[in-house]
Amino acid sequence: MQLDPELDLQLVRELNAPRELLYKCWTTPEHLVHWFVPKPHKVTHCSLDVRPGGACNTTFEVEGNLMENNGVYLEVIPNEKLVFTDGYTAGWKPAPEPFMTAIVTFEDLGGGRTRYTATARHRNPDTAKAHKDMGFYDGWGTVATQLETYAQGLKA
Template sequence: MELDPDTDLSFTRTLAAPRALVWECWTDPRHIPHFFIPKPHKVTAVEIDLRIGGRFDTRFEVEGNSIANRGVYLEIVPQEKLVFTDAFSEGWKPAPEPFMTAILLLADAPEGGTLYTAIARHRNPDSRKTHENMGFYEGWGTVASQLEAYAQGLR
């Protein structure tokens, strides 16, 4: 996949957890609250309809504020690729102010781990820069660490 440095943010890390388990964590709503946003913030609700056009809706509590995030899945390749966006909600209803499309790529890594790549695609360079300034690398890195620790506890 070719990335556009003007609009895309990306990082890759090897997680010490098997790919099938990392996939399950990302696609089963029971698991999402355990890793999806950096602590001490928390996920208070998750709805997943794992199909193209199906909903991926979450609600967060951040510093006492409740934040709803509605989205849909655009591409699903079991245990390899998950693409979702907040540009639409279920039924292909356009969002008034979309933020990004997320792409997760999973591959086998040595010793039973997972090569985990997270990509955030933005509609323009300003949105990308805003996300980077919000702490993309730190935030998504923290989520990857939380995911790894949670998945290890499920083994």
């Protein structure tokens, strides 16, 4: 995948958990609610229909404010790749104010380790800059650590 430095933000981490377990955490609402936003914020609702065109809906509570994030999956390769966007909602209805498309990949490194890559693609440089300024690297980095910790707890 060719990155555009004006439009794309990317986080790459090696996580100490198998990719199948990380994928399960990403695709199961009962798991996703535990790690998907930086604590102390939380996910208050999660509805996932993990297939191309299926809904990918979450609601976050951030400092007492509810933030809905509704979208659809564009591509699903079990245990390898998830692509979802808020550019559309279920039924391919265009969203009034799309923000980004996310591409998450899970590469098996052996020994129960995974190269985890999360890419946020934006429609224009201003949106990408706003996302970066909102704390993309710190926030998505914190979430990657929370994902790893949560997945390790499931292994036990």
